[in-house]
Amino acid sequence: MVSAHNSAGESPRPSARQVRYELLTLGDELLLGLTANGHLTFIGSQLGRRGALLQRNVTITDEADAIAAQFRESWARADVVITTGGLGPTCDDRTRDALAEVLGRKLVFDPVTEQAITERFSRLGRKMTANNLKQAYVFEGGGVLPNANGTAPGLWLEQDGKVLVMLPGPPNELQPMFTDQVVPRLAALGLLLDRESYVQLRTAGVGESALETKLQPIFDRAGPGLSVAFCAHQGSVDCRVSSPSGALTQSQLEGVAAECVALLGDDFICYGHDSLARVCAELLRTQEKRLAVVETATGGLLAQAFTEVCGACKFFAGGVVCCSNDAKMQLLDVPECLLMQHGAVSDEAAVAMATGAAETLGADYALAVTGFAGAASTGQNGNPIGTIFVALFSPAGVWSKKLSYPGPRPTIKVRAVNAALDWLRRELLRAQRGEATPARRMSAMQ
Amino acid sequence: MVSAHNSAGESPRPSARQVRYELLTLGDELLLGLTANGHLTFIGSQLGRRGALLQRNVTITDEADAIAAQFRESWARADVVITTGGLGPTCDDRTRDALAEVLGRKLVFDPVTEQAITERFSRLGRKMTANNLKQAYVFEGGGVLPNANGTAPGLWLEQDGKVLVMLPGPPNELQPMFTDQVVPRLAALGLLLDRESYVQLRTAGVGESALETKLQPIFDRAGPGLSVAFCAHQGSVDCRVSSPSGALTQSQLEGVAAECVALLGDDFICYGHDSLARVCAELLRTQEKRLAVVETATGGLLAQAFTEVCGACKFFAGGVVCCSNDAKMQLLDVPECLLMQHGAVSDEAAVAMATGAAETLGADYALAVTGFAGAASTGQNGNPIGTIFVALFSPAGVWSKKLSYPGPRPTIKVRAVNAALDWLRRELLRAQRGEATPARRMSAMQ
Numbered sequence: 001m002v003s004a005h006n007s008a009g010e011s012p013r014p015s016a017r018q019v020r021y022e023l024l025t026l027g028d029e030l031l032l033g034l035t036a037n038g039h040l041t042f043i044g045s046q047l048g049r050r051g052a053l054l055q056r057n058v059t060i061t062d063e064a065d066a067i068a069a070q071f072r073e074s075w076a077r078a079d080v081v082i083t084t085g086g087l088g089p090t091c092d093d094r095t096r097d098a099l100a101e102v103l104g105r106k107l108v109f110d111p112v113t114e115q116a117i118t119e120r121f122s123r124l125g126r127k128m129t130a131n132n133l134k135q136a137y138v139f140e141g142g143g144v145l146p147n148a149n150g151t152a153p154g155l156w157l158e159q160d161g162k163v164l165v166m167l168p169g170p171p172n173e174l175q176p177m178f179t180d181q182v183v184p185r186l187a188a189l190g191l192l193l194d195r196e197s198y199v200q201l202r203t204a205g206v207g208e209s210a211l212e213t214k215l216q217p218i219f220d221r222a223g224p225g226l227s228v229a230f231c232a233h234q235g236s237v238d239c240r241v242s243s244p245s246g247a248l249t250q251s252q253l254e255g256v257a258a259e260c261v262a263l264l265g266d267d268f269i270c271y272g273h274d275s276l277a278r279v280c281a282e283l284l285r286t287q288e289k290r291l292a293v294v295e296t297a298t299g300g301l302l303a304q305a306f307t308e309v310c311g312a313c314k315f316f317a318g319g320v321v322c323c324s325n326d327a328k329m330q331l332l333d334v335p336e337c338l339l340m341q342h343g344a345v346s347d348e349a350a351v352a353m354a355t356g357a358a359e360t361l362g363a364d365y366a367l368a369v370t371g372f373a374g375a376a377s378t379g380q381n382g383n384p385i386g387t388i389f390v391a392l393f394s395p396a397g398v399w400s401k402k403l404s405y406p407g408p409r410p411t412i413k414v415r416a417v418n419a420a421l422d423w424l425r426r427e428l429l430r431a432q433r434g435e436a437t438p439a440r441r442m443s444a445m446q
Numbered sequence: 447m448v449s450a451h452n453s454a455g456e457s458p459r460p461s462a463r464q465v466r467y468e469l470l471t472l473g474d475e476l477l478l479g480l481t482a483n484g485h486l487t488f489i490g491s492q493l494g495r496r497g498a499l500l501q502r503n504v505t506i507t508d509e510a511d512a513i514a515a516q517f518r519e520s521w522a523r524a525d526v527v528i529t530t531g532g533l534g535p536t537c538d539d540r541t542r543d544a545l546a547e548v549l550g551r552k553l554v555f556d557p558v559t560e561q562a563i564t565e566r567f568s569r570l571g572r573k574m575t576a577n578n579l580k581q582a583y584v585f586e587g588g589g590v591l592p593n594a595n596g597t598a599p600g601l602w603l604e605q606d607g608k609v610l611v612m613l614p615g616p617p618n619e620l621q622p623m624f625t626d627q628v629v630p631r632l633a634a635l636g637l638l639l640d641r642e643s644y645v646q647l648r649t650a651g652v653g654e655s656a657l658e659t660k661l662q663p664i665f666d667r668a669g670p671g672l673s674v675a676f677c678a679h680q681g682s683v684d685c686r687v688s689s690p691s692g693a694l695t696q697s698q699l700e701g702v703a704a705e706c707v708a709l710l711g712d713d714f715i716c717y718g719h720d721s722l723a724r725v726c727a728e729l730l731r732t733q734e735k736r737l738a739v740v741e742t743a744t745g746g747l748l749a750q751a752f753t754e755v756c757g758a759c760k761f762f763a764g765g766v767v768c769c770s771n772d773a774k775m776q777l778l779d780v781p782e783c784l785l786m787q788h789g790a791v792s793d794e795a796a797v798a799m800a801t802g803a804a805e806t807l808g809a810d811y812a813l814a815v816t817g818f819a820g821a822a823s824t825g826q827n828g829n830p831i832g833t834i835f836v837a838l839f840s841p842a843g844v845w846s847k848k849l850s851y852p853g854p855r856p857t858i859k860v861r862a863v864n865a866a867l868d869w870l871r872r873e874l875l876r877a878q879r880g881e882a883t884p885a886r887r888m889s890a891m892q
Binding site: 027028029030031032033034035036037038040041042043044045046047048053054055056057058059060061062088089090091092126127128129130131132148149151169170171172175176198200207208209210212213228229230231232233234238240273293299300301302303304306307308312313316318319320321322323330331360361362406407408411 | 483488500501505506644656759777
């Protein structure tokens, strides 16, 4: 097995990155697009944050032959193979048998696992059907990863100088099993580091190609040992710097990143993976301010962005989701005459909604989003689908702006949310520095 | 190339399913878990709904050698290879060059594409940087798929009796390009059908193993030509029946499914892929009723589930997202003394929230969700994390129930939302049949 050199400090980077990890995600429901492949996202990020880059993810059908053929190939190529799915009780759960055959391992009945399954059913007050006992078969000489949140245990096997990890498909079973049991076992074998394999910057306000052009002189100075990657999201662009060859040390990578940050100014959101909402939350908490939101077109997404942040109650005063004039008026005292005159999708309505939300919910800041996100709406008042008004209420005043996004409904919603969040972030940064808010188009409402 | 027999009617199923599709998704950000692999979900479902099952999805790194090696393998095995990502302007966009080399095709500069890119920048009022021109290189003798939502066009190539489709990575560019341009081209070649390759039932209220046990006699009668697959979600289980060998006709599959539906009663949600919220929406629309929601622990997810449905304004009266006692009291007239006495996470609070939401927003039905979803909250009043109270207000009365879910915060939130939706669905079904609501634990509040 390739084992990582756990050397610390400024020596060339250790090679946990060079351990070859492959992930096999099984299930026709993935290939039919019925379930998102969240396992790739979860396991990839868990490995990435421990200095390992997943080399390959293969998703194939539930057929036993296809599983066996693909596993044989991955097992020959990789150091660690992780499989997800196909361990359950039903007829289409075929992974355990298929892999046992390729590995030449016997499956043996494990009474401890049987007891755990039986106890789970009796605890939930459900009758256990016979097909569940299939899940008590484990590799002879292998390890068992108990499943606190479901019936099928995970399986662990070291053979041929390699590691096989088999995990159940449901995310609520897989995820705690991976972080609590698999990561410590892999770390104990020296197959993971204690830090990321790259430095990531999140940015907003600059397009992907313009960002590269802007930062290129910094990258050129760092030399050919630097590897750079960009990833455009809806309203932000991530830039990652790494050095797969180990030519640049961690602190040299951090130096490159710091130069980029200095050049980017307020277009720099954060290092790492924090969401825009989390960055805003941190600024609100530091400044001891509270936020309210009100939204039509984004239908709860904006509130959801903030309530996902730990300890949201500290800064989140509440949110209102409406799609009719009634609800807006009832809850937020938006005057009916204003909605009649300007329409619910207008600068004036957005400003009134933000102001009403701040006042009704007793918040220092408020964001309002109203617009036509498409599909359900057809646009009106000369505003086509994709027209969004965002208003920001702050201690310094209230403003709105009109945005326009092409694309399908989900895209428009996410971009509108991100535009609102980024506006709030910039305003909170200015407030933190004690700067005056620059003059912008101010609505007639204030 | 394997071409589909487009025979109609009750003959053995045509073989669009036997066309071998492979999807290569490129980008380190996928393997690092920084971006969800939504392309698999989208393209897999688009193909599945047109009678084709994606055979394999491989995600690999951005390195040119890895891309070339994987493409060579897929091209040898498949009839249609679809790639996503790596067509953009930056240094890590290497797919076009890597594939051209494997295929022995020249890349030529396309002035029409150059013009489209230049015009896009000038329309957006942005300065075009030189790296963008890389995107104007296309396969000699190949097709170009214009990109209305971004700079990089898609590429189409027929060679060696196979089809190569190269798509840009951003979902808002890829998705319309796939449905508007790629699907019609594939259909014209006879590589897609006009219907799904399976019949799917969505169910709630029965666990995966119990569902299989319950339905097994029906499957046994249908014979060995039937293929059955189950997929458990958080609070629902899908069951798909198909006949990859063609032994069963489409109407025989539909007959099997109909037997299952009859046996399942109200545990049957719907055929196909509709969300619980969409099924509830349809029932509300048919019965001309309106719904309001109020939520703490689920933070906007419940509102979001309904506002995602087309034409939500017709039945959705509005939503309130709160995480403090203040907001609840201000917006929904929940008495402070009630919250002081029973706590915000209690049967009493849930009932008062649902009632307040229905009355304030003028709705016939209201759902309230309050609870401890974990991480941000630590539980209190003897209620551990994972404790959720759901209340349902209806023309027939108002009830609450206490639920308890293990698992991480996102799981608890999704399960709570699905429990609320399923309760509403069953109540609307009863109302539709004119049945009395069965006696259940009624809160002291009503």
